[in-house]
Amino acid sequence: MATLNDYLLVSGLLFAIGLAGVVLRRNIIIVFMCLELMLSAANLTLVAFSRFHVSPNGLPDYNGQMLVFFVITVAAAEVAVGLAIIVALYRARQTIHTDELTSLKG
Amino acid sequence: MNPAWFLLFLPLAVAAANQLVLKKTGLAPIVSVASALATFMIAVLLLGKNETAHFAWATIGDFSINIGIKLDQLSTGMMIVVTGVGLLVHVFSLAYMKDDAAKARYFTGLSLFMFSMTGIVLADNFIMTFIFWELVGLSSYLLIGHWYQKDSAADAAKKAFLCNRIGDFGFMVGILMLWGITGHLAFDSMKGGLEAFQTANPAIFGGVLSAAVLCIFCGAVGKSAQLPLHVWLPDAMEGPTPVSALIHAATMVAAGVYMLFRLQFTLGFEVFEGLQASAVIAWTGGITALVAALMATQQDDIKRVLAYSTLSQLGYMVMAVGLVSGEAGMFHLFTHAWFKALLFLGSGAVIFACHHEQDIWKMGGLLKKMPITGLTFLIGFAALIAVPFTSGFFSKEQILEAAHEKEPILFWIAAAVAVLTPFYRTRLYVVAFLGKNRSENASHAHEVGPLMSGPLVLLAILGVIAGFPFVASKFAPAYHQPEHLIHLGFVTYVSIGALLTGVIAGFVLYAGKEKDPVSIPLLQNRFYIDGIYDNFIVRYFQDAFAAIIAFFDEFIINGLLVGGLSRAAESFGNLFRKVQSGSLQGYAFAFGLGVILVVYFTVFPR
Numbered sequence: 001m002a003t004l005n006d007y008l009l010v011s012g013l014l015f016a017i018g019l020a021g022v023v024l025r026r027n028i029i030i031v032f033m034c035l036e037l038m039l040s041a042a043n044l045t046l047v048a049f050s051r052f053h054v055s056p057n058g059l060p061d062y063n064g065q066m067l068v069f070f071v072i073t074v075a076a077a078e079v080a081v082g083l084a085i086i087v088a089l090y091r092a093r094q095t096i097h098t099d100e101l102t103s104l105k106g
Numbered sequence: 107m108n109p110a111w112f113l114l115f116l117p118l119a120v121a122a123a124n125q126l127v128l129k130k131t132g133l134a135p136i137v138s139v140a141s142a143l144a145t146f147m148i149a150v151l152l153l154g155k156n157e158t159a160h161f162a163w164a165t166i167g168d169f170s171i172n173i174g175i176k177l178d179q180l181s182t183g184m185m186i187v188v189t190g191v192g193l194l195v196h197v198f199s200l201a202y203m204k205d206d207a208a209k210a211r212y213f214t215g216l217s218l219f220m221f222s223m224t225g226i227v228l229a230d231n232f233i234m235t236f237i238f239w240e241l242v243g244l245s246s247y248l249l250i251g252h253w254y255q256k257d258s259a260a261d262a263a264k265k266a267f268l269c270n271r272i273g274d275f276g277f278m279v280g281i282l283m284l285w286g287i288t289g290h291l292a293f294d295s296m297k298g299g300l301e302a303f304q305t306a307n308p309a310i311f312g313g314v315l316s317a318a319v320l321c322i323f324c325g326a327v328g329k330s331a332q333l334p335l336h337v338w339l340p341d342a343m344e345g346p347t348p349v350s351a352l353i354h355a356a357t358m359v360a361a362g363v364y365m366l367f368r369l370q371f372t373l374g375f376e377v378f379e380g381l382q383a384s385a386v387i388a389w390t391g392g393i394t395a396l397v398a399a400l401m402a403t404q405q406d407d408i409k410r411v412l413a414y415s416t417l418s419q420l421g422y423m424v425m426a427v428g429l430v431s432g433e434a435g436m437f438h439l440f441t442h443a444w445f446k447a448l449l450f451l452g453s454g455a456v457i458f459a460c461h462h463e464q465d466i467w468k469m470g471g472l473l474k475k476m477p478i479t480g481l482t483f484l485i486g487f488a489a490l491i492a493v494p495f496t497s498g499f500f501s502k503e504q505i506l507e508a509a510h511e512k513e514p515i516l517f518w519i520a521a522a523v524a525v526l527t528p529f530y531r532t533r534l535y536v537v538a539f540l541g542k543n544r545s546e547n548a549s550h551a552h553e554v555g556p557l558m559s560g561p562l563v564l565l566a567i568l569g570v571i572a573g574f575p576f577v578a579s580k581f582a583p584a585y586h587q588p589e590h591l592i593h594l595g596f597v598t599y600v601s602i603g604a605l606l607t608g609v610i611a612g613f614v615l616y617a618g619k620e621k622d623p624v625s626i627p628l629l630q631n632r633f634y635i636d637g638i639y640d641n642f643i644v645r646y647f648q649d650a651f652a653a654i655i656a657f658f659d660e661f662i663i664n665g666l667l668v669g670g671l672s673r674a675a676e677s678f679g680n681l682f683r684k685v686q687s688g689s690l691q692g693y694a695f696a697f698g699l700g701v702i703l704v705v706y707f708t709v710f711p712r
Binding site: 019022024026028031098099101103104105 | 686687688689690691694695698
């Protein structure tokens with residue numbers, strides 16, 4: 001039987017992998033995927049807490065799971081907008097390599 | 107309302123209107139002349155009044171600085187001189203400055219000067235005197251530098267202003283000292299304060315008062331061009347000639363004498379008897395008179411000769427004031443104003459007729475070409491060298507008598523000046539007006555128009571009659587009527603002897619000469635005083651000071667404060683610029699780091 005700690009460990013690993021991907025990878029699609037990975041890690045945490053926090057009536061605490069739906073919805077919207085931006089960016093610059101997208105440099 | 111306020115503020119209003127509105131229209135000269143005429147009439151109306159009026163100009167706590175008017179014989183008489191000479195000079199300027207492109211500016215300057223000079227004369231307290239004292243300095247600067255395109259005129263204006271400022275600094279200190287001593291600034295209440303001080307501190311009274319008077323005298327040294335600050339006046343001849351007549355001969359330079367006399371009049375003459383400061387004043391005046399007369403004997407520029415003779419006559423007046431015979435000084439100021447204005451306007455007519463030729467050796471024979479100018483000039487010349495029964499004779503006589511009575515050495519100095527004056531004047535007249543034409547310009551000279559000759563004739567009449575008791579007792583600012591018109595005595599014999607010696611020497615040396623038979627480099631170079639100022643004071647004192655200030659400016663102000671601040675801002679900017687790397691992941695990393703920090707501080711609060 002997996003305990004809450006196991007879930008949280010997996011979730012933390014996922015989050016760390018996602019963060020490392022965001023910071024280290026140069027391909028903007030990969031960065032984007034890693035961002036989704038971090039959101040999934042957060043979702044996993046929420047679900048785990050929901051499952052292991054039992055109310056006095058014997059049912060799990062559904063508040064956490066409800067929050068997951070919101071996160072998924074927002075993530076879906078975010079993917080739609082984000083991918084559109086990436087496509088537009090590629091059309092404008094012919095590159096999606098972050099090292100070459102430095103027009104904000106002061 | 108007191109008409110004296112119009113007298114004071116009308117010229118200011120005219121100056122403002124000229125500068126702001128009438129500059130383009132060509133009306134400015136007419137308006138200025140009208141204002142001069144109006145002020146002259148008001149001044150005549152005010153004769154003999156004894157009134158004061160004032161309003162508070164600046165109030166600080168329970169202390170207030172007044173702008174006030176004091177009418178008494180001294181100020182109303184002086185106003186006759188200022189507005190009378192002023193009016194004639196305005197009229198003369200109409201013709202003299204006819205073709206000048208900046209006529210409006212010139213007449214604005216004249217009106218501003220009339221305002222400032224009126225302020226000095228009418229002032230009822232020392233702060234007001236000082237304010238208007240500075241204003242005359244300013245208007246003199248503007249008018250000397252009227253032809254500012256010429257370097258020499260711009261330099262002369264600057265020199266006049268700086269010399270005056272040096273004197274004015276002392277003047278200001280003197281005013282403050284006198285305020286400290288008497289506790290009052292208004293002339294009317296000063297005497298009471300002085301007496302209170304005298305009874306409270308009898309031991310230091312004389313010394314402190316002497317110091318205050320000497321500081322105030324510094325102002326007169328600057329304005330009335332006494333040694334050692336006399337250097338600006340000859341250079342001031344760079345200005346238009348009518349300006350020289352009005353400001354640098356008749357009125358402004360006499361302001362120093364007027365102010366000193368006003369001081370004596372206010373504090374009481376008996377206080378000044380035997381005061382050390384009085385001796386210093388008298389000797390400064392006497393030495394200035396002698397030195398200036400010596401310098402005048404070797405000048406070739408017609409206006410410069412006149413300038414040095416002005417210096418010399420001012421020396422006489424200051425000497426008289428120093429000898430506590432201020433009436434004689436003021437009487438001489440009164441007569442001198444008319445005939446010296448006449449001489450300057452005459453020289454202006456000559457310069458105008460000779461197409462701006464000022465070297466007397468290039469003139470000659472002008473009496474035939476310009477009879478009115480020549481004759482009026484001769485009358486002014488007679489008054490200046492004190493030919494009996496001209497105005498200058500009476501006033502100079504009083505000064506010589508005062509000197510004879512009080513200080514024999516100064517009397518002999520004054521007598522020496524009385525020999526030199528006819529000598530250099532005869533030289534000027536013989537060379538410029540008699541003999542043959544010595545240049546193209548002089549042979550083409552012809553008589554000037556009525557706008558110029560009119561004032562000359564009027565001034566010539568005044569130059570003769572101003573000394574007689576029936577005029578002087580009525581109009582002169584201060585006049586002590588002698589028992590007899592001419593008191594034949596030792597002084598008169600010396601004076602007439604000096605006159606004859608000077609005139610004969612002048613004729614013998616200069617009649618029919620083509621060039622100067624005498625050449626004394628020491629006098630030509632004005633005792634090298636200008637050179638000493640340039641080479642020592644300017645180089646070692648002023649330039650060293652300038653170098654220190656330049657260093658301070660360059661390195662401390664510019665380098666450290668201004669430059670330092672800008673460099674600090676720039677380096678901060680560069681620092682923050684590094685943060686804007688433009689790298690997406692850099693931002694993400696910083697963001698992550700920030701979140702971790704926030705979490706850390708929330709979870710582990712201190």
